[in-house]
Amino acid sequence: MSEMKGKICILTGSNSGIGKETALSLAKMGAYVVMVVRNQERGEKALLEIVKQTGNNFIDLMICDLSSMDSIRSFAQEFKRKYDRLDVLVNNAGGMFNKREVTPEGFELTLAVNYLGPFLLTHELLDLLKSSAPSRIINVSSGLAKNGKVDLDDLQSEKNYEGTKAYARVRAPVYANTKLMLMMYTYELARRLKGSGVTANVLMPGFVATNLGKNSGSLSSSLMFKMVRPMQASAKKGAETSVYLASAGDVKDVTGKCFTKKKEAMTCPASYDEEQQKQLWKKTESMLGLTSE
Ligand SMILES: NC(=O)c1ccc[n+]([C@@H]2O[C@H](COP(=O)([O-])OP(=O)(O)OC[C@H]3O[C@@H](n4cnc5c(N)ncnc54)[C@H](OP(=O)(O)O)[C@@H]3O)[C@@H](O)[C@H]2O)c1
Helix, strand or coil: CCCCCCCEEEEECCCCHHHHHHHHHHHHCCCEEEEEECCHHHHHHHHHHHHHHHCCCCEEEEECCCCCHHHHHHHHHHHHHHCCCCCEEEECCCCCCCCCCECCCCCEHHHHHHHHHHHHHHHHHHHHHHHCCCEEEEEECCHHHHHCCCCCCCCCCCCCCCCCEECCCEECHHHHHHHHHHHHHHHHHHHHCCCCCEEEEEECCCCECCCCCCCCCCHHHHHHHHHHHHHCECHHHHCHHHHHHHHCHHHCCCCCCEEECCEEECCCHHHHCHHHHHHHHHHHHHHHCCCCC
């Protein structure tokens, strides 16, 4: 019997791309998959496809807009009303935007979806993850994080917003910054969770053909993403490391690491700066109105 049978797994952004393929694979293994999406219609369409392909009927659909901290808090409350355990949390949803946009709660959109959202969602579900231990947190970052910088005095990119640009290759500085923050957050989180039975790892899925970048609002990047399609891996391939970290027995005790192609990988020197990780954590808590435990 698969070790994943009946394991309750939350997958954010699971109506498309890497998230959908991850949901499909985990559903095939018999996991109880909770697809967390922002759009009911797109979510239902993906859910029906997954049920049809896997024959697994234990798939739930829940709505959460990860750019909205209110939505995340309501989702977490509802999840805890419905479920009394959580075995795997995959923070997969992400976005890349050309123009600076600010959410109604006052957060720059890329920061909200790619970093603040996963931070808050994890925070809200941490008690359940701890009581369900052994359990796993998996954060989907990006190889572009190596180009990122964390300016603690300008996390909202108010002074300098450089969106998605594509010439010979994709340049997305704000996106890269948020993915670097997600990496640094994972390393700090893993340290804080030592001994709890909850692991936290981050991954880089590679260059994958999905909807990412398609709706960034930049014509040049949309065209560029179309041109590079043949060079991109399939979403199924891109999901392999997420599936591995969510399910493989050989990583059950591994924590605080980054993976790519199902192997541990070093990340850029900035990501390992513990002092900066701690400062980022503090600043994030204050932005989200949280206090240290
Ligand atoms: N593709 C690559 O080459 C690549 C490389 C490195 C890292 N990644 C990362 O991989 C992850 C998955 O992306 P993907 O490539 O599979 O792209 P994708 O097909 O665009 O999937 C992104 C998912 O995130 C969801 N999402 C976006 N904003 C959201 C919000 N505000 N609230 C809730 N869900 C939201 C999307 O929902 P909608 O369908 O409703 O928009 C979609 O389900 C992302 O974190 C991305 O940064 C991708």
